[in-house]
Amino acid sequence: MVENQEKNIRNKVAIVTGGSRGIGKSIVEKLSLNGYNVILNYNNSYQDAQNIANNNSNISIFKADVSNYDDVKNLVNFAITKLGHVDLLVNNAGIDLIKTINNTSINDFDNILKTNLYSAFYTCKEIVPYMVKEKSGHIINISSIWGIIGASCESAYSISKAGLDALTKSLAKELGPSNILVNSIAPGIIDTDMNKFLSDDEKKQIINEIPLEKLGNTCDIADCVLFLANSNYITGQIIQINGGWNI
Numbered sequence: 001m002v003e004n005q006e007k008n009i010r011n012k013v014a015i016v017t018g019g020s021r022g023i024g025k026s027i028v029e030k031l032s033l034n035g036y037n038v039i040l041n042y043n044n045s046y047q048d049a050q051n052i053a054n055n056n057s058n059i060s061i062f063k064a065d066v067s068n069y070d071d072v073k074n075l076v077n078f079a080i081t082k083l084g085h086v087d088l089l090v091n092n093a094g095i096d097l098i099k100t101i102n103n104t105s106i107n108d109f110d111n112i113l114k115t116n117l118y119s120a121f122y123t124c125k126e127i128v129p130y131m132v133k134e135k136s137g138h139i140i141n142i143s144s145i146w147g148i149i150g151a152s153c154e155s156a157y158s159i160s161k162a163g164l165d166a167l168t169k170s171l172a173k174e175l176g177p178s179n180i181l182v183n184s185i186a187p188g189i190i191d192t193d194m195n196k197f198l199s200d201d202e203k204k205q206i207i208n209e210i211p212l213e214k215l216g217n218t219c220d221i222a223d224c225v226l227f228l229a230n231s232n233y234i235t236g237q238i239i240q241i242n243g244g245w246n247i
Contacts, residue, residue: 013037013083014229015075017066017123018093020045022192023142025052026218027090027225032056034226039079039086041066041093066093066119067111076126085134088229089127091120091164092142096194101155109156116160120167128175137180138229141168142221145188145242161186165238172236181235183228188242190216211244 012035019028019040028040029052040061042049049061062078064071079086094116097108120141131137146154147161168184175182189195189206195215198206207213220241228234240246 011037012087013039013079013085014088014090015039015041015079015086015123015127016090016092017041017119018043019090020048020052020061022194023187023190023218023221024090024092026222027092028052028059029056030219030222030226031088031229032059036088037083039075039083041075043093066123067114069122072119072122072126076123076130080130086127086130087136088138088140089123090140090142090225091123093119094142094160096154097156098153098197099156100153104156112156112160113163116157117163117167120164124167124171128171128180131180132175132178135179137175137178138231139168139171139175139180139182140225140228141165141182141184143168143184143186143238145186145240145246148186148238148240149246168238169236176235181228181231183234183236184238185221185224185228186238186240186242187221188216188240188245190218190221192218206245209245210242211247214243216241216243 014031014036016024016028018024020042028038031038037058040049040059041064043065053059053061062075064075066072097112141164143164144161146158147165150158165184168182172182
């Protein structure tokens, strides 16, 4: 019985967008170590993606700009053609923008929305028909604490992440009858390249506001992805991982 369960786990397939660095890299590696065949999507970080795949035979890489619908269709087609099905979609691709609204151009706003929000809509639109046919699947959107409480000088980013959470709740209701579970993970401040702009003093100030008195690690997010991917009765939830920063 255990051997059959392990075989089923090994055959599971995941797509992780923005999987070459930071949180995405940890998610890809965590899923791979737990038996998933993973399609690692990247756009500009070919060498980073290739380095990850070189160490893991069950990781395939695929270049796609997920803000472009045609690229997303090619990504999903690659996964289905190569591996036959997709059990888990992790919408992790995202970029930040720190500007006042007066300094945020229309192009800035479009770029943030297309990369952080439209991309998730596109991937869901393409993946969902296959999951509905199988009457099974998990979709996990990586949003942000700023989508919940908003961030000063990050209105475009905050809007994009709040949109992800709304997409999560809507799809959870729509797809629940097909046994497809949809959740968001909303990280707080995670120690990644995206937050390297913070000075040591700024980091100390933030840490002083966090009950656990430390920044998060990318593995904290990856652990939650695996937990949700193994769940059969959690859907439509926004899971905050922020050390108690927002209670």
